[in-house]
Amino acid sequence: MRIPSTRPWLSEAELQAVMAALRAGQVTGNGEISHRVQQALQEMTGARHVLLTPSCTAALEMAMMTLEIGPGDEVILPSFTFVSTANCVVLRGARPVFVEIQPDTLNLDPLDLEHHITSRTRAVIPVHYAGVACDMDAILEISRRHGLAVVEDAAQGVDAAYKGRPLGTLGDIGCYSFHGTKNITCGEGGAFLTSNAELAARAEIIHEKGTNRAAFLRGQVDKYTWVSAGSSYVLSDLLAALLEVQLARRAAIKARRKALWEAYHSGLTPLAREGVVTLPVVPSYAEPNYHLFYFRVTDQGRRDALLDALRDEGVGATFHYIPLHSSPFGRKTLGCEQMLPITEQVSRTLVRLPLYPELSLAEAERIVARVQAFFGV
Ligand SMILES: Cc1ncc(COP(=O)(O)O)c(C=O)c1O
Structure with a gap:
């Protein structure tokens, strides 16, 4: 036997879509194809705002920037997770606080979450391990009671749900991965989801290198400029073209x-x-x-x-x-x-x-x- 642990399932349709995007010169980000895919993800999940990113890692970083997490803050997350769940906290100069998982689902244990909340805690990042939802009612209830933001690491949770609601749409922000190892892939890719208009307004600036380019593309300003800190968190339309086919499949x-x-x-x-x-x-x-x-x-x-x-x-x-x-x-x-x-x-x-x-x-x-x-x- 020669069996890898994982392999993306790519068909002729993905090839054709990428070729068509290439022929049309649609190679940069935030173009027509990306906007279509963002719309498709909004329809699929019910999230009011979706931004495509180069990875879930980037979406998690955007989430921490959008919530203005910084030095002195603590963010609670499981220790049993991929490094990106913690790096996004560390990169802001904040402290990741690791808590225990439940032995059956291997997802964040709400009781241990509550034990680790301090006056410095600002947010919690539940990780939906293996595409199986965390106990979100319990996590959301504790978080609301303590005024914490909830950022779902739904890297593995695309097209999965909790009580009928798509993962990534239950907390304040959701982060998806479309990496080559994930169910739906464009090789390297991700998405940032939120239904909170205020967070979405901040995120679209961070997404576009700290500029109001998104407002410019909508025709709301006649020249775009630097309006806050941000970074390069846009996915190429070429990869969005591949993702569009994968989502349809x-x-x-x-x-x-x-x-x-x-x-x-x-x-x-x-x-x-x-x-x-x-x-x-x-x-x-x-x-x-x-x-x-x-x-x-x-x-x-x-x-x-x-x-x-x-x-x-x-x-x-x-x-x-x-x-x-x-x-x-x-x-x-x-x-x-x-x-x-x-x-x-x-x-x-x-x-x-x-x-x-x-x-x-x-x-x-x-x-x-x-x-x-x-x-x-
Ligand atoms: C739980 C979890 N979070 C974050 C990531 C990072 O995703 P990406 O490779 O899209 O940055 C992964 C990827 O394996 C993951 O499994």
Whole structure:
């Protein structure tokens, strides 16, 4: 077997769309194609304002700038996440405060969130891990009570929902990723979502290098100029053209992922019944997008041996994350000394299996058989 952990599903339609954009010379950002895609995302999610960005990392940075997070502020987030969730805080000179995850969904634990709120806390960043929603009612209730902004890291949550509402639209700001590893991709890309007019007005300036170019493009000013701090957070129309096709194909993308996710889940259920693996949990409030399939084993020795066994057969099985509080930057620079036992145990015992639309069901079944053989079943 030669199976990567992930691969974008690109068709002739994406190729044609990029060629057409190229032929038309639509290569810079915030052009006609980007505006169409922003509109499509608004219709898909119900968010009133959407800005395309070069990455979710950029959207998270924009979120912190838009909320005017700065030195002396604290922002609460899980330690079990990708580095960008924390970097956006650190880059503002603020302090990331890492909290525990729930052992079933691996999403931010609302009770631990509440324990870590201080007079300096300004915002919380829930991460919808694996495209499964966080417990948003609890997180929003605590955040509102303490006057905190909520920025959803929905990098993995595009086309997934919480109680019927699209992820990325429940908090004050939502951040999407269209990276090549994500369900809907343009290689490198992201989006910033908000329904708050005041935040949107600030964000569109930050998005365009601190200028009022967006107002100029709408014909509201006759010359654009520098009006605040900002950066280069615009996506090229060339990539927006690719993204437009991917968004149109999202139902087919999700259907294939769902079939594979369910094949893994049912194939590994006998091992779960024996207690050798723990399968992912999808709470009734979550409609997932089947972004990742992961499970947990009992200890790190077994996890590492299983990854080796799968890789020996050419299966791109992986694990993540090194908890941010225990990473070199977390320990040496941020001085994180706390213990997050659930996060640490999850990081030591998690296995991710390959999941992408062009993986066949037969390949998924062979991978399940290999996992079963490892456990002697
Ligand atoms: C939870 C999370 N946040 C942020 C990011 C960053 O996304 P991007 O690569 O689009 O910057 C990722 C990407 O893997 C992610 O998984």
